[in-house]
Amino acid sequence: MRMPAPDDGVIARRREIIAALRAIVPGEGVIADESELRAYECDGLTAYRQLPMVVVLPSTVEQVSRVLRTCKAMGVKVVPRGAGTSLSGGALPLADGVLLGMGKFNRILDIDFANRCVVTQPGVTNLGISTAVAHEGFYYAPDPSSQIACTIGGNIAENSGGVHCLKYGLTTNNVLGLEMVLMDGTILRLGGKHLDAGGYDLMGVVTGSEGLLGVVTEVTVRILRKPATARAVLIGFPTSEQGGDCVAAIIAAGIIPGGMEMMDKPAIHAAEDFVHAGYPLDVEALLIVELDGPAAEVDHLIDQVAEIARSKGCCYSRVSTSEEERLSFWAGRKAAFPAVGRISPDYYCMDGTIPRKALPLVLHRMQEMSDRYALRVANVFHAGDGNLHPLILYDANKPGELERAEAFGNDILRLCVEVGGVLTGEHGVGVEKRDLMTDQFDEVDLDQQQRIKCAFDPDGLLNPGKVFPKLHRCAELGRVHIHKGELRFPDIPRF
Amino acid sequence: MTVTTFKPDSVTQAADAVRWALSEGTPLDVAGSGSKRGLGRPIQTACTLDLSGLSGVVAYEAEELVLTARAGTPMAEILPMLAERRQQLAFEPQDLGPLLGQPEGQGTLGGVISCGLAGPRRISAGSARDHTLGIEGVNGRGDLYKGGGKVVKNVTGYDVPKLMAGSFGTLTVLTELTVKVLPAPEDVRTLLLAGREDAAAVAALTAALQSPYDVSGAAHLPAAVAARSHVRPVVAVGGAVTLVRVEGFGPSVTARVAALKEELGADAVLDREESRAVWKEVRDVAFFCPHTPTLVCPHPNPPPLGGGGDHSPSPASAGEGRGGGQDTRHVWKISVQPSEGPRVAESIRWALDAELYFDWGGGLIWAAVAPTPDSATAIRGALGTAGHATLVRAPEDVRSAAEVFQPLPDPVMALSRRVKESFDPCGILNPGRMYAGV
Numbered sequence: 001m002r003m004p005a006p007d008d009g010v011i012a013r014r015r016e017i018i019a020a021l022r023a024i025v026p027g028e029g030v031i032a033d034e035s036e037l038r039a040y041e042c043d044g045l046t047a048y049r050q051l052p053m054v055v056v057l058p059s060t061v062e063q064v065s066r067v068l069r070t071c072k073a074m075g076v077k078v079v080p081r082g083a084g085t086s087l088s089g090g091a092l093p094l095a096d097g098v099l100l101g102m103g104k105f106n107r108i109l110d111i112d113f114a115n116r117c118v119v120t121q122p123g124v125t126n127l128g129i130s131t132a133v134a135h136e137g138f139y140y141a142p143d144p145s146s147q148i149a150c151t152i153g154g155n156i157a158e159n160s161g162g163v164h165c166l167k168y169g170l171t172t173n174n175v176l177g178l179e180m181v182l183m184d185g186t187i188l189r190l191g192g193k194h195l196d197a198g199g200y201d202l203m204g205v206v207t208g209s210e211g212l213l214g215v216v217t218e219v220t221v222r223i224l225r226k227p228a229t230a231r232a233v234l235i236g237f238p239t240s241e242q243g244g245d246c247v248a249a250i251i252a253a254g255i256i257p258g259g260m261e262m263m264d265k266p267a268i269h270a271a272e273d274f275v276h277a278g279y280p281l282d283v284e285a286l287l288i289v290e291l292d293g294p295a296a297e298v299d300h301l302i303d304q305v306a307e308i309a310r311s312k313g314c315c316y317s318r319v320s321t322s323e324e325e326r327l328s329f330w331a332g333r334k335a336a337f338p339a340v341g342r343i344s345p346d347y348y349c350m351d352g353t354i355p356r357k358a359l360p361l362v363l364h365r366m367q368e369m370s371d372r373y374a375l376r377v378a379n380v381f382h383a384g385d386g387n388l389h390p391l392i393l394y395d396a397n398k399p400g401e402l403e404r405a406e407a408f409g410n411d412i413l414r415l416c417v418e419v420g421g422v423l424t425g426e427h428g429v430g431v432e433k434r435d436l437m438t439d440q441f442d443e444v445d446l447d448q449q450q451r452i453k454c455a456f457d458p459d460g461l462l463n464p465g466k467v468f469p470k471l472h473r474c475a476e477l478g479r480v481h482i483h484k485g486e487l488r489f490p491d492i493p494r495f
Numbered sequence: 496m497t498v499t500t501f502k503p504d505s506v507t508q509a510a511d512a513v514r515w516a517l518s519e520g521t522p523l524d525v526a527g528s529g530s531k532r533g534l535g536r537p538i539q540t541a542c543t544l545d546l547s548g549l550s551g552v553v554a555y556e557a558e559e560l561v562l563t564a565r566a567g568t569p570m571a572e573i574l575p576m577l578a579e580r581r582q583q584l585a586f587e588p589q590d591l592g593p594l595l596g597q598p599e600g601q602g603t604l605g606g607v608i609s610c611g612l613a614g615p616r617r618i619s620a621g622s623a624r625d626h627t628l629g630i631e632g633v634n635g636r637g638d639l640y641k642g643g644g645k646v647v648k649n650v651t652g653y654d655v656p657k658l659m660a661g662s663f664g665t666l667t668v669l670t671e672l673t674v675k676v677l678p679a680p681e682d683v684r685t686l687l688l689a690g691r692e693d694a695a696a697v698a699a700l701t702a703a704l705q706s707p708y709d710v711s712g713a714a715h716l717p718a719a720v721a722a723r724s725h726v727r728p729v730v731a732v733g734g735a736v737t738l739v740r741v742e743g744f745g746p747s748v749t750a751r752v753a754a755l756k757e758e759l760g761a762d763a764v765l766d767r768e769e770s771r772a773v774w775k776e777v778r779d780v781a782f783f784c785p786h787t788p789t790l791v792c793p794h795p796n797p798p799p800l801g802g803g804g805d806h807s808p809s810p811a812s813a814g815e816g817r818g819g820g821q822d823t824r825h826v827w828k829i830s831v832q833p834s835e836g837p838r839v840a841e842s843i844r845w846a847l848d849a850e851l852y853f854d855w856g857g858g859l860i861w862a863a864v865a866p867t868p869d870s871a872t873a874i875r876g877a878l879g880t881a882g883h884a885t886l887v888r889a890p891e892d893v894r895s896a897a898e899v900f901q902p903l904p905d906p907v908m909a910l911s912r913r914v915k916e917s918f919d920p921c922g923i924l925n926p927g928r929m930y931a932g933v
Contacts, residue, residue: 112834113705114701114833114834115832115833115834115858116704116705116833137707158650159650159654161648161650165648166647166648169621169625170648170650172625172654172657173621173625182906182910186906186909186910187906188904188906188907188910189904189907190907192832192881192882193832193881194830194831194832194858194881194882194883195617195618195622195830195855195858195859196611196622196661196830196883197883198883198885198900198901198903199900199901199903199907199908199911199929199930200658200661200662200666200911200914200915201611201624201657201658201660201661201662202658202907202910202911202914204624204654204657204658204660205653205654205655205657205658205914207654207657208650208653208654209653209654225705225706225707226707227707228707248558249558251557251558251560251678252557252558252580254581254678254679254681254744255678256677256678293709293747294707294708294709294747294750294751294754295750296746296747296749296750296751297743297744297746297747297750297751299746300744300745300746300747301744353644353646353647353648353649354646355556355559355561355645355646356558356559357556357558357559382648385560385646385647385648386559386646386647386648387648420645420646421644421646422644422646422649422651423651424649424650424651425646425648425649425650426648426650427650428650429650429651429652433651437651437652440644440651440652441641441651441652442640444638444639444640445640445641445642445652446652447638447640448634448638448640448642448655448917448918449642449652449653449655451917451918452653452655452658452914452917453653454913454917455910455913455914455916455917456910456913467652478916478920480517480636480920480921481636482517482518492501492502492503492508492511492512493501493502493503493504493548
């Protein structure tokens with residue numbers, strides 16, 4: 001993976017650029033000292049590191065606007081950053097770029113229970129929103145596992161998901177409004193407390209754009225009343241096929257569980273050794289199905305789920321009878337990543353989505369790859385929506401293992417695309433999957449996406465080097481090639 | 496005026512037609528079945544690209560919760576197919592045909608998504624855009640491309656499908672769509688509250704939506720609109736009717752209805768058939784339909800519940816603008832924050848001769864207004880800066896003169912123009928359908 005070559009001309013003007021930023025954001029809001037810059041050298045994808053040229057931490061939308069306008073005028077690239085928890089390198093700095101940290105935008109502006117929404121600055125954490133409305137029994141539904149640390153602004157950039165998104169949607173399904181700043185300093189408001197924005201759904205394309213289209217400075221999200229109750233059932237199967245069949249049968253019965261997670265044997269063992277959740281160790285696949293909602297509904301459905309599991313040949317089944325027991329079911333799953341971290345010096349977390357029916361094939365092929373690359377793999381799986389998180393175990397201190405792990409991971413993602421799925425279900429493309437984009441999209445597809453980028457940021461200064469494997473100039477993409485009078489199929493029916 | 500209609504029966508032909516139009520500099524009127532041609536700004540093109548030949552479900556995998564169909568596939572084909580597997584499009588697509596003077600059930604999947612039409616369940620399940628997972632289509636350069644994916648969870652690249660929903664065919668000639676499908680509720684009931692004023696009704700709807708009982712529809716019909724319903728218990732109230740819908744598994748519906756009835760002080764509960772009928776009316780704005788055989792106004796003074804037994808609808812009592820049973824009033828769709836609904840409604844009533852009702856917990860106002868030259872100004876004045884208003888039904892000359900869609904702030908409009916250019920640099924796809932120059 002290579003980032004665009006740094007522009008020495010820009011680096012040579014570093015002092016001038018820092019002075020210009022200091023004129024906008026005074027005092028400690030501009031960081032230029034190398035030891036302090038170190039804190040920003042990577043995000044959650046720690047395999048890639050790069051010191052930014054300078055960090056700027058604005059605290060008002062006007063400052064964000066002036067910083068972007070100034071950087072555009074000076075031809076300087078900008079990388080926006082929330083809490084830096086991206087697992088795909090979305091906030092990886094550039095040697096010749098300004099890192100724009102949004103951490104000072106940390107206030108909730110308006111809690112509106114009557115309209116069931118919260119207006120917040122983007123640096124507020126995902127969990128912070130839920131906490132702020134918990135006293136009235138509300139919460140913000142998308143719950144990425146980094147929710148203690150990740151910010152709502154970062155969630156917008158990545159269109160973050162979580163365990164509950166099959167039933168409650170991704171970030172994009174829970175955002176009502178945005179205020180954002182374009183690279184030329186223009187401040188825009190899209191949507192609001194009402195439903196649907198007028199005109200094009202620009203908010204829809206900004207959400208999940210990985211910081212390439214604009215910098216979000218304010219967010220309006222919808223909040224939901226907490227489900228009255230939640231119960232879970234833990235189900236073990238002798239084969240992963242049966243586990244997959246059970247998931248399909250639950251959905252075919254019209255049940256959309258609040259959460260439906262699957263783990264394979266290596267993941268079960270790692271989790272059980274770590275947190276002693278009471279998982280059965282003699283099963284090939286373990287399913288956690290959580291039902292939430294009114295008590296009458298949950299009680300009605302939990303029996304149905306247990307019955308479906310029996311009909312699909314489960315060899316283990318336990319229904320939670322208390323809140324403690326329900327949480328213990330989740331304890332292992334939630335600790336799966338650190339648990340794998342205990343049994344291996346390093347691990348690499350992948351994030352493809354597949355049509356669920358392809359699960360047995362994908363697991364089988366993954367095992368073959370595991371043998372070929374001589375690296376172990378453990379799988380946790382958002383089974384309801386087909387989002388697979390294979391964890392590849394490796395040791396970065398052994399020469400060549402990181403490269404092998406990456407090659408293995410790339411093969412897994414190509415396999416996801418091959419069976420009809422996609423490269424990333426919730427972590428984003430970033431730098432990590434950038435060079436695989438051509439496996440999912442052809443050049444025409446990617447050109448159209450880059451033309452959207454041109455509409456927002458014609459100079460390509462915002463977060464370049466992420467998402468798209470090849471950078472085109474907007475002028476080149478904008479050319480229209482017309483072949484006069486060409487009609488290869490003159491037989492189109494016409495009237 | 497349309498001179499030529501291209502009706503491709505393959506994607507290649509569709510792409511070819513666009514390339515031809517591009518080379519000739521001839522804009523295309525991009526249409527599915529044409530059932531919603533009356534929606535949006537009128538456009539004048541020499542050619543129509545009729546996509547109804549690109550029809551058929553390509554893949555439907557109920558357990559994967561996705562359906563892929565060619566853009567011109569009739570909704571009348573898709574909906575029964577889903578119903579057979581007890582699934583649905585959860586955003587509750589509207590059928591605006593009858594409101595626009597067309598027969599029922601004529602729309603296509605491409606048309607529903609392109610117009611972004613979602614019904615009462617919008618408040619809980621999201622809109623058309625939330626269920627559009629993947630697209631394939633021809634942009635204004637004549638390039639066939641794809642965006643999004645065919646699985647329910649995907650963040651790979653920009654979310655191009657969202658941009659297509661509600662773009663009225665101005666960005667891309669859609670040839671294929673992949674949409675999320677979800678289980679259809681096993682049962683449905685509706686709580687009915689009688690005789691509430693707007694503000695009290697919206698307060699009750701707010702309480703229902705704040706409850707943990709998963710309300711999936713929240714509407715308020717002031718007396719004049721409730722009187723236009725042909726669902727007997729609704730008409731029988733003889734006044735304003737507030738409706739709260741509860742859907743799901745049988746035992747769950749029973750329990751939630753009982754709890755809500757108590758909490759809201761509901762006056763009645765509509766059964767399954769009554770619920771389905773009244774929410775269809777709310778969804779399709781049936782109260783303001785110009786003339787349909789099924790929708791005829793009830794007696795001005797309806798008989799009490801259980802009385803009469805006359806099931807045949809009586810002739811319409813022609814109101815203002817409904818001369819001879821023909822409702823020729825202009826119909827507006829107004830989206831506001833729910834708590835502002837009653838205030839906006841009051842301002843509209845004060846300024847115009849208007850009949851209106853609320854959906855989306857007070858956040859959506861459907862208003863039928865007597866034709867006057869300044870109604871757009873009055874409606875948008877009542878709205879202020881928060882929200883948007885769309886002129887959904889009006890004669891062509893009115894839609895040519897007025898802003899059909901909410902005027903956008905300058906920076907958003909400028910960006911929208913650039914987005915349009917990024918798909919359709921020469922402006923050949925439905926130019927001007929949404930905004931002049933877009």
